[in-house]
Amino acid sequence: MTLSAPIPVLKQQAKALSRTQKLPLHAALDRIAVREGFRAWSHLAASWQQGGQAAQLHAQLSPGDLVLLAARPYQGKTALGLGLAVEALRRGRPAAFFTLEYTRAEVEALLHAGGDGLAAAACGLHIDTTDELSSVHVAQVLADAPPRMLVVIDYLQLLDQRRDKPPLAEQVVQLKAFAQQRQAVVVCLAQIARDYRPDTRPFPGIGDVRLPNPADLTLFDKACFLQDGAVRMQAGVAQG
Known part of the structure; x- marks a missing residue:
């Protein structure tokens, strides 16, 4: 459309x-x-994000990468995350989408909003909407999964909202280890702080990621930022 x-x-x-x-x-x-x-902005964003951005971003990711995908609300980061998972499936790699933000029906609606081709390509996508989501849960669920899969986690700031889960800093370390051990690509969606002003800078940066609890963001190998329809990749986050 x-x-x-x-x-x-x-x-x-x-x-x-x-x-x-x-x-x-x-x-x-x-x-x-x-x-x-469109039915809602989320559906418009899902359709728009499938116009090639997912394929372009996927081509820049390598096995073992821990990736940050960050934006303010309504920029389309969830749609792009789903697009990355579907792109992996199209290339013959397994993929999983873990979310604390959406129900399974809402995830499926986002996929269908991207067109029948997207929904059909996503038929092998593992969708997990449990409230138990954490780095430990991801590792347990994917313990027998094949290597080189693409994993999307929606989203970073919600991982330690429950007191019975490890601190966020610890979970980031565990996700990094999982990515390296399984040669997986782990993509963590993340929120940008409200004080970021697009009128002063066209893209947010790593310092704009909202962190209600401390975490070492230098553990991320790559960071991708979305703003007003454009995507900027920052490589070498681990090196500063």
Whole structure:
């Protein structure tokens, strides 16, 4: 489906609508999406993200990578994460999507929003929506999985919201070890802090990642940032 304007322009229209109609931004984004022929902004974002960005980003990832995929809300990071998982499946590699944010029905809706081809390609995707999600759970569930799989975790800041789970810093270390031992690619979606201002910098950076609890982000081999329809990859995070 062709959009009436580029994604950044549509977002600006939503912001203006939010101000003039005194609507929450998410409601204004949904209204713009409906005008464009989609059920909601999440569905528009899912469809838009499948236009080649997932394939381009996937080509830059290597076995053993721990990857950060970060953005403010409504930038399409979940859709891009799902796109990466489906791209891995298309290339004959296993993939898994773990989420504390969405139900299975919502994940399936995002896949269908990307078109019938995307949903069909995702038929082998392991989807896990348990409230028990942690680095330990991921390692246990994938203990018998083949190597070189792609794992998406949605999202980083929710991993230690329960007191019976290890601290976030410890879980990042464990995910790094899992990626290296299994030669998997582990992609952690992450939120960007609210004080990031796109009017002063076109992309957020590693210092803008919201960390309610401490974690060593230098353990990530690569970081990918989304803003207004564009993607920027930062390699060598572990080296500073």
